[in-house]
Amino acid sequence: MKHAIKILSVLLLTLTMNHSFAQSDDLVNVCALGIGNATYLKDFKVKLPANSPAQKFSVILTKGFVYKFVVCNAEGYEGKAVIQLSEGNNALVSNLKPDGSFAEAVGFSCQKTGMYNIFCSFKNNKEGAAVIIMSYITK
Amino acid sequence: MIQSNSKKDYFYRAKKMNFMNRKISTVLAILIAGGSLLMVNCQGDGSKAKKSDDFAIPDSIFKDKPLMISKEAMNDIIDNISSPVEMAALIKSTGVPFNQKFLAPTNKVDNLDTDFKQALNLGIYGCDLGYLNMYEKTGSIISSMQAIKKLADQLRIGHFFDFNTIKRLATNNENIDSLMYISVSSFNNMDEYLRENNRSNISSLLVTGMWVEGMYLACQVVKESPHDQLVERIGDSKIVLSDLLLILKNYKSNSSFANLVKEIEKIKKEYENVTIQVIPGEPEMVEVDGMLMFKSNEQQIIDISDETLAKIIAAIENARTMIINL
Numbered sequence: 001m002k003h004a005i006k007i008l009s010v011l012l013l014t015l016t017m018n019h020s021f022a023q024s025d026d027l028v029n030v031c032a033l034g035i036g037n038a039t040y041l042k043d044f045k046v047k048l049p050a051n052s053p054a055q056k057f058s059v060i061l062t063k064g065f066v067y068k069f070v071v072c073n074a075e076g077y078e079g080k081a082v083i084q085l086s087e088g089n090n091a092l093v094s095n096l097k098p099d100g101s102f103a104e105a106v107g108f109s110c111q112k113t114g115m116y117n118i119f120c121s122f123k124n125n126k127e128g129a130a131v132i133i134m135s136y137i138t139k
Numbered sequence: 140m141i142q143s144n145s146k147k148d149y150f151y152r153a154k155k156m157n158f159m160n161r162k163i164s165t166v167l168a169i170l171i172a173g174g175s176l177l178m179v180n181c182q183g184d185g186s187k188a189k190k191s192d193d194f195a196i197p198d199s200i201f202k203d204k205p206l207m208i209s210k211e212a213m214n215d216i217i218d219n220i221s222s223p224v225e226m227a228a229l230i231k232s233t234g235v236p237f238n239q240k241f242l243a244p245t246n247k248v249d250n251l252d253t254d255f256k257q258a259l260n261l262g263i264y265g266c267d268l269g270y271l272n273m274y275e276k277t278g279s280i281i282s283s284m285q286a287i288k289k290l291a292d293q294l295r296i297g298h299f300f301d302f303n304t305i306k307r308l309a310t311n312n313e314n315i316d317s318l319m320y321i322s323v324s325s326f327n328n329m330d331e332y333l334r335e336n337n338r339s340n341i342s343s344l345l346v347t348g349m350w351v352e353g354m355y356l357a358c359q360v361v362k363e364s365p366h367d368q369l370v371e372r373i374g375d376s377k378i379v380l381s382d383l384l385l386i387l388k389n390y391k392s393n394s395s396f397a398n399l400v401k402e403i404e405k406i407k408k409e410y411e412n413v414t415i416q417v418i419p420g421e422p423e424m425v426e427v428d429g430m431l432m433f434k435s436n437e438q439q440i441i442d443i444s445d446e447t448l449a450k451i452i453a454a455i456e457n458a459r460t461m462i463i464n465l
Contacts (some may be wrong), residue, residue, distance in 0.1 A: 025328075032320060040320050041222045042327060058215040060379055062225055063439050064368060068430065085433070093424070093433035107432030112417055112439040113375040136225065 024074075027131045031072035034104070038135035040067045046081065046120045047074075047129040054084075054121035059134065063113045066137040069104045071095055071130055079128020084119045092116075096123070109135070195445070196256070213339055216382045220346045223266035224323055225355035226372070227273035231301070233366045237274040239335040240265045241359045243352065243463050245286040254294060255395045256465040258341045261290040262348020263462060265326050270356055272319045280309040291329065294341060299328045343386045347399070348462060350376075350383060355459040358452040370448060376439035377410045402461055413451075414442040 044056045044057050061067055071081045084094040085108055095103045108116075122128035206329055243263045251257045264287045266342060271280050284305055291297040308318045326345075333342040354376060359367050390396040420436030443451075 028324070032324075038317075039224065039228065040323055041224060042218075054224045058218055060220065062229075063371065063375065064229070065225060066432070074299070092422075092435070093431065097431075103431050105430050107427060107430045109432055109434040111420070111437050113372075113378055115378075136228065136229075 024129075024131065025090075027072055027074055028133070031070060031131045031133050034070050034072065035068060035133055035135045036105075038137045040133060040135050041067075042134045044118065044120070044132040044134070046132065047131075048079070048120075048122055048127065050079075050127040052121070052126045054119040057118045057120070057132075059116055059118060060114065061108065061116050063101045063110055065110050067108045067110060068105055068135045068137055069095070069108070069118070070133045070135070071102075072133070074129035074131070077122075077126075077128045079124075079126035080121030081128060081130035081132070082121050082123050083132055086117045086119060087114065147256055197408045210339070213343075213386055216386050217339070217346055218341055219332065220379055220383060222323070223349045223353040224273070224319070225268045226266075226357055227270045229272070229369060229372055230356060230360050231273050233360065233364075233369060235360050235364055235366070237270075237276055238359070238363075239276075239279065241356055242270070242279075242283070243459075245282050245416065247463070248286045248289050251290065251293075251465065254341060254395075255397070257290045257293050258344035259348040259399075259462050259465065261287060261294065262345040262350075263352045263459075264290070265345070266349045266352035266356070268322055272315070272322055275315050277309040277315070277318070281306060283290060284309070296329045296332060299332065300325045306370055339386075340390050343390070344399075347383060347403070350379070351455065351459050351462060354455045358455050361448070362452060370443060371441045373448065373451060374413050374437070374443040375415060377413050377415065380407050380410060398461075402458045406451065406458060409447065409450040409454045412444065412447045416442070 024045045028045070031043070032040050042059070046055050048055060069083060069085065071083055073079070073081055080102060082094065082096045082102075083106070084093045084096075085106070093106045093108055097103055097104050117131065118134075120130065120132060122130075201254045238274060243260070245264065248260070251260055264283055268280065268283050268287065271283060273276075282423065284300075284302060288300055288302045291300050305318060305321055305325075308314050308321070330342050330345060332347070333339065354373065357369050357373055361364065380403070384400065384407060385399050387396060387403060391400055416439070418438040418440065420438060422433065425432050425434055
C-alpha cells in the first residue's frame with residue numbers, strides 16, 4: 001500500500017511539473033515571437049507571490065553587442081513585470097517609464113564586457129508570472 | 140535576421156505539440172514509473188553499463204566534501220558564462236568565411252563512455268552547432284545533431300532535444316531562425332534541468348565545453364586573420380575565466396575534474412599579462428526603432444600583446460585537444 005502511495009505521489013508530481021513546465025515554455029515560445037529583428041539568447045522565468053522582493057539574475061554582457069530585453073506577462077495574474085538592468089548599484093534601464101506605463105522592450109548597447117544584473121519584480125508588489133527574453137540585435 | 144512569420148510556423152506547431160504532449164504525458168508518466176520499477180528490479184543483470192568515473196551522481200553525494208560556493212552563487216556563475224551564439228555571431232560579423240575544419244570531429248562519440256567525457260563534449264558540439272547555425276550550414280548540422288542527441292540521451296537529458304524538428308528544418312534548409320531558436324533553447328532547457336535536479340556538476344562541464352570551443356573557434360579565426368574585435372573578445376574572456384575555475388574546483392576531489400582544472404589553470408596563467416582598463420563616459424538614453432536604449436559610452440581598453448595572445452591560443456588549443464581526445 002505504501003509503495004502504491006509513493007508511486008501515485010511520483011506520478012502526480014511528474015504531471016504537475018510537466019504541466020507548469022509546458023505552460024512557462026508556451027509563454028517563452030510566444031514571447032520569443034516578439035523579439036523582432038533580434039536573435040534569441042536566453043530566457044528568464046519569474047513567478048513571484050505578492051509582496052516579494054525582486055528576483056535577480058546575473059548575466060555577462062559583451063562589449064560591442066546591442067541587447068534587447070522583451071517582457072511577457074503570464075495570463076491569469078494581476079502583476080505586471082518591471083525589469084531593471086543594473087551594473088553593480090547603478091540602474092541602467094527599466095521597462096517602467098516615468099509616467100507609469102511600460103515599454104514593450106528595452107535595449108542596452110554594451111560598451112564594456114562584464115557582469116550585469118536583471119532585477120524583476122511586479123508593479124505594486126502584486127503576484128505575477130512573466131518571462132523575459134534576452135536577445136541581441138543583428139547589425 | 141529573425142523573420143517572425145517563419146518562426147510562427149514553428150511556434151504554432153510547438154503549441155499543438157504541447158497540447159498533445161500534455162495528453163501523452165499522463166500515459167508516459169505511468170510507463171516511466173513502471174519502467175523505473177522494472178529497471179530497479181533488473182539491476183545487476185549484466186547489461187552494458189557506463190564506466191565508473193565517480194561522477195554519474197548528483198551533487199548531493201558530495202555531502203562530506205562541502206561545496207566551496209553556494210548553489211545560488213553556482214547558478215549565477217553558470218548563467219554568467221555567455222552564450223556561444225554570441226561568439227559565433229562575432230566571428231561571422233568579421234566577414235571571415237565558415238571553416239569546416241575548425242569543428243570538432245563527431246566520429247569518436249561512441250568512445251565517450253563516462254558522464255564526464257560526455258558532458259564536456261556535449262558542450263563542444265553545442266558550440267559547434269551554434270557556429271553551423273550562424274553560417275546557415277544546414278547540411279553539416281545533421282551529423283552534429285546526431286552526436287549531440289547521442290550524448291544528451293546518454294546523460295539522460297535527450298528529451299529536451301526535438302531532434303526530428305531540427306532535422307526537418309535543417310534538411311529542408313528552411314526557417315533558419317527557428318532552427319537557431321530551437322537549438323539554443325534546447326541547450327538552455329537542458330542546462331536549467333540539470334541545475335534544478337542537483338546535477339550542477341554536469342552543467343558546469345557543459346558550459347566549460349562550450350566556453351573552450353567558443354574560445355577555440357575565435358582563436359583559429361584570429362590565427363588566420365587577426366581581427367581587433369575578436370582579439371579583444373579573447374582578451375576580455377579573462378573576466379569569466381576565474382568564475383569558470385571556481386565552479387570546476389568545487390568538484391576537484393574527482394580526479395577527472397582535477398585534471399580539467401589543471402588545464403584551465405594553464406589558460407588562466409597565460410591571461411596574467413592581459414590588462415583591462417575602463418574609461419568612464421557620459422551615459423545617454425536613445426530611442427532606436429521605438430525602443431528605449433541605454434548607452435553607457437564608457438570605453439573598455441583591453442591590452443593584450445601578440446606574445447600573450449599566442450600563448451593563450453596555445454593553451455586553449457591544448458585544453459580543447461585534451462577534451463576531444465578524452
